[in-house]
Amino acid sequence: MKFAKDRRRWHSWLFEAKKRFGLRILNYVVTSNHIHLLVIDSGPDVIPKSLQLIAGRTAQEFNHRKDRKGAFWEDRYHATAVERNEHLIRCLVYIDLNMVRAGVVSHPVEWEMNGYNEIQNPPERYGVIDMSGLRNLCGFTDPEQFAEQHRQWVHEAINNGKNQRESCWTESIAVGSSGFIEETKAKLGIKAAGRRIAEQQEDRFVLKEEHAPYNAGFRNQMGLLSPENSYFLDVSLLDFAS
Incomplete structure (x- = not known):
């Protein structure tokens, strides 16, 4: 999804999943070749149905426009359970800094398709992030106070060099x-x-x-991605690649 219009279409289907299935979104970033999505699992089928809709419709639209056939996504999504409290905050900031780590931008405000900008400036319409839920999980009730603290978390991470890749968020089954x-x-x-x-x-x-770690190679056989290896989670970081 190297073109902005493709990333925007993915975002529009994310919004549709929120409306249709009640997907509770806490943060996200859409890059040219992968996506990070932080959500609350609010029901046994909410996440798989939502991602089936988002990934399926994004692939269909791209294939139709490009007159191509075949798989669009290289593999299924990987889910990591994240404990609420400081671990959730660390994960939140880690997602915010994705394109900074990649060297594409110097600050997340410069990348259009991410949750940082929505958290800082919640839109009156068509927002996807569950702002009240996110604030509560991070221990805040006042919107302005949370926005200020969120800016400070990101600022400190960039200035202190804490924006390096941390494999625990994308290669683990659970973090906490x-x-x-x-x-x-x-x-x-x-x-x-x-x-x-x-x-x-x-x-x-x-x-x-x-025996089957998640990594950038996206091997075809990945046991931890199968439904048999899952159970109901409160908070999950989802990572999937195109």
Whole structure:
């Protein structure tokens, strides 16, 4: 999706998924070759139905315009469970800085198709982000106070060099405290066989996939992406590529 019109069409279908299925969106960024989407899983079928709509219609429109056939998306989406609290905030900022890390822009305000601009200047119509839900999850009630804090988080991350790629957000099954990771592994039950808990930082743990890690290679066989490896989550970071 190297053209802005394709990224805008993806965004329009994201809005449609919000209306049609009640998808609760917290943040997003649409790049030329992949997408990050932070959502609250509000029902067993909300995320898969939403992404089926978004990905399917985006592919159909592109193929029709280009008079082409075949797959548009290289693989299914990968979902990472993110614990609420500071881990959610870190994930929020990580998504904001995607195009800064890529060297395309120096600040997320310069990239049109991302959630940063909507969080800072919520539109009166056609907004996709659940602003009240996002504020509550981040511990804020006042919109202006949250917008200011959000700007500060991003500013500090850029100035302190904390905008490097962190594989935990796109290569893990879950990110959070040790208790959250243990709970996630327990809920997966037998499906968690072969998966290990790793401590990345003093206060950050991840549940990793031993044999089928998600990476930029997008191998054809990726066990952690299948429905059999899933359960109902509160907050998820979704990552899928085109």
